Amino acid sequence: MRRIRLTMAYDGTNYSGWQIQPNAPTIEGQLDRAIFELTGERVHVIGASRTDAGVHAMGNIAVFDTESRIPADRFSQALNGHLPEDVTVTMSSEVAPDFHPRHCDTIKTYEYRILNSRRMIPQFGRYSWQIPRKLDIQAMREAAAYLVGEHDFKSFCCVRTDVESTVRQVTGIEVFEEKHGLIDDGLFKSADYKRAREADPDYFDPTMLVIRVSGTGFLYNMVRIITGTLVAVGRHSIKPSDVKTMLEACDRTSAKETAPAQGLTLMNIAYLDELDDKDSDDT
């Protein structure tokens, strides 16, 4: 019996999240079915992060045990033959039989994308939250600084969480603009367009904002509530320092709205005892 670890990328749009449910398409359901089709074994994979409905991933982690003799690194390609186009295994390897993807020290990194634009761009609808009014990025960065570090994030988790402790460590939050070819307006050169642009510059100046949040663990909906709160700061509905007060309140009603699922991507889960510090370029 071997334990196989899979790195998963998926477009969560058409799924009711990671966790298997009766009568709803889920990532775990797809994966369990694909493993059964490939090996004949009925398994339930263990996921590192049980992402919500509509949330995407570039690097979620799942493990399962198998008697199959398929080489560990071949599982990715073999399973992709049994998975739909919106769910894919990026990498597969054998891990220790007691490796549990949730019972390890990790740093998870999420990215939340905001299309900050009054102009709608249909191609980004599945992967971002569109916010028409220009957000104040500097204020968002100032607010984010209050959240970095070890804090009780009770105000920043969904009320239905019943975990014992709501203390978590956020190791970093970056707020930055991302370039994207489709929203580079350099191609538009007509006088018509220029007149419209001069009359209403904001409309023709879309930007993609990314909020990248890393931490050793996250409570239910925490990244989306952090995002909703930073957006409230960016809109000047609240001040950056209000975020400090919210943290101290330890009450979900003090923080702001939960940002919608489609903007969120689980980018990476780093297992700390596997980090190769010797040649890591960020140390």
Added chain:
Amino acid sequence: MRRIRLTMAYDGTNYSGWQIQPNAPTIEGQLDRAIFELTGERVHVIGASRTDAGVHAMGNIAVFDTESRIPADRFSQALNGHLPEDVTVTMSSEVAPDFHPRHCDTIKTYEYRILNSRRMIPQFGRYSWQIPRKLDIQAMREAAAYLVGEHDFKSFCCVRTDVESTVRQVTGIEVFEEKHGLIDDGLFKSADYKRAREADPDYFDPTMLVIRVSGTGFLYNMVRIITGTLVAVGRHSIKPSDVKTMLEACDRTSAKETAPAQGLTLMNIAYLDELDDKDSDDT
């Protein structure tokens, strides 16, 4: 009676192309319906480019005539209230009553996106052609140079085209890599990942290639056949100079496969007599 011009952006995935058809969702069908809902007038918009099923647009153009008293620049917002999320009007203005979007001198710009990666990335499936083997960009650029200028593009159009002349002017073809946050692997730092990457660097080095083609007019499927042919060059199935021979053959069977629809976006249509050369930054 006024003639209104609309600039349209859409995600073509769920549509059978621009042109209205019975029993199939089309962009024109959505627009005609939205105009009827807004003004009560039954119109058929005239499109500048009748994009194919699955092709996207950032700047297609449509016109229609109306007796409505809605201010010309308000049509965009008003129509968006009647359009689905994947079809949107970016800009609206009044044009001369005899303005016909296809009977003007224009430069159209298309971009074709290729995810050049053996690793599948589900988030790009709707908007790119995934090609596993690394393409030789320099060879593609060399081949593209043969296509720029005025040529008979009979070899590069779909055989069912019955236009009188197949001579067209391609004003430029650029082949370049586009950065994208989701495919920046800087976040992956585990020893596991590094080992896998060292063993198989190509797998972990996805790039987004863009082929940007501009011209005064295009034959049916021409950009997708140009793309398919440049990809054949990038794969070293043919030499760059073979493209010259293909052009001279004036025979569709001499050029290569038609690239799939989902990678193509009509970026912009510039009406030459509206170009404001005085402050254009590319002149």
